[in-house]
Structures are given as structure tokens and as C-alpha cells.
Amino acid sequence: MAEQRKMDLPEILIMTSVEAEKDALERGLNGSTQFKVALTGVGPARAAARTATELAEHSYRYVINAGIAGGFKDKAPVTSIVVASEIVAADLGSESEEGFLSVDELGLGQAAIQTAHPFSSDLEQRLRENEETVTLAPILTLATVTGTSETTNALQQRFPLAAAEAMEGHGVATAADLAGIPVLEVRAISNEIGPRNREAWKIKEALQALERVGRALTEVFS
Numbered sequence: 001m002a003e004q005r006k007m008d009l010p011e012i013l014i015m016t017s018v019e020a021e022k023d024a025l026e027r028g029l030n031g032s033t034q035f036k037v038a039l040t041g042v043g044p045a046r047a048a049a050r051t052a053t054e055l056a057e058h059s060y061r062y063v064i065n066a067g068i069a070g071g072f073k074d075k076a077p078v079t080s081i082v083v084a085s086e087i088v089a090a091d092l093g094s095e096s097e098e099g100f101l102s103v104d105e106l107g108l109g110q111a112a113i114q115t116a117h118p119f120s121s122d123l124e125q126r127l128r129e130n131e132e133t134v135t136l137a138p139i140l141t142l143a144t145v146t147g148t149s150e151t152t153n154a155l156q157q158r159f160p161l162a163a164a165e166a167m168e169g170h171g172v173a174t175a176a177d178l179a180g181i182p183v184l185e186v187r188a189i190s191n192e193i194g195p196r197n198r199e200a201w202k203i204k205e206a207l208q209a210l211e212r213v214g215r216a217l218t219e220v221f222s
């Protein structure tokens, strides 16, 4: 009986920023008891605090940050999916006259958190088998959504391999890392990163892709 109860408890915590993303993922998870989906709110600080609260209440084997995101042109088209190979705090550091200095360069910590191996590549492969357009690449975390060509170009120069940016990944990953739990980030692309044009965001289509991510997660973790 105790064993049965243990098996029914969720082993995987999915943190997502807003209700619409949570609903899309839950549709895809289709009632699987392996997963719990919880809300972070927007931004890395709330994401870290809310994830730490969830991890204090229950122990999980994996933590996943999932949601919609901006994609870099020619790397991650709108409605495609990006699985993070690493989660990078892109604005953690210092400006200088010579350019941005990361926390690594300042000797104050690490901007990148590696994602759970081999689950990131397993998820990428499963999504590819499901005929999704999918990229395994670094995902940036920023507290400010990029909205100019200048910032877009600067980010692409500093992170030439990055495919996407969102606002919660590094917060979720930091809380998971401090708890010693492997972390993944997966994002459905709603908009191209560049000059702000909120009307062009394909939120409905990205949420549909996120629902398919939920389905793929049940296949990978079954």
C-alpha cells in the first residue's frame, strides 16, 4: 500500500509562468500522475522562489521549465520547439566600456547551468520523431524581453549558439541546482526576437506546440 502511494506521487515538477501555458501542458500530459505543473509567475526571481517553495514541499526526480519563448532568426522559427542544452543567465554580470562582463569573467559565479543528460537529447529526439521542428541549443534567461535590433545583435554576438530567450529558466534551474535535482528547459517559440511587435506573437500556435511538448514528455518519461 505504501509502495502504491509512492508510485502515485508525481516525480517530475514542471514550472511554467502563466495559466495559459499550464493549461496547454496539462492537456498534453493528459492526466499523467507522474507530473505536477505549477506556476512561477513572470521573471527569474519569482521562478526561483516559487520553484524552491515547491521543492521544499515535495521531493522530485526532475524539474522542468516549460513555456513559450522568443526565437533567434534562422535558429528557431515561430511555432518550433527549443530544448535547452544549457540555461544561461544572459544579463547576470556587469557592463563595461569594453562590453558586457559575465559573472564567470568577474569571478563571481557561473552564468550557465547544464541541463539533465540524457533527457534533453531524449526529448529532442522524441519531438523530432513526432515530426516537430526542434532545436537542442542554449536558451537565454533575461529579466527584460529583448525589443530592439541592437540588443538582439549584442546577444547573438555574445551567445552565437543560443536559439531562444525566455524569462524564467535560470531561476528555475538555480532552485533545482541548489536542491541537487537535474533540470530541463523546453520552449515553444511564439515570436522572433527583435524589434518589439507584440501583435505578431503567435501565442495560440505556440500553446498548441506546448501541448504537444506535454505529450512528448509523457512518452520520454514513461
Ligand SMILES: O=C(O)c1cccc(C(=O)CC[C@H]2O[C@@H](n3cnc4c(=O)[nH]cnc43)[C@H](O)[C@@H]2O)c1
Residues within 6 Å of the ligand: 017, 018, 020, 021, 041, 042, 043, 067, 068, 069, 070, 071, 144, 145, 146, 165, 166, 167, 168, 190, 191, 192, 193, 203
Ligand atoms: O496573452 C496571452 O494569451 C498569453 C498566453 C500565454 C503566455 C503569454 C505570455 O505573455 C507569456 C510570457 C512568458 O513568455 C516568455 N516569452 C515569450 N516570448 C519571449 C521573448 O521574446 N523574450 C523573453 N521571454 C519571452 C517569457 O518567459 C514570459 O514569462 C501570454
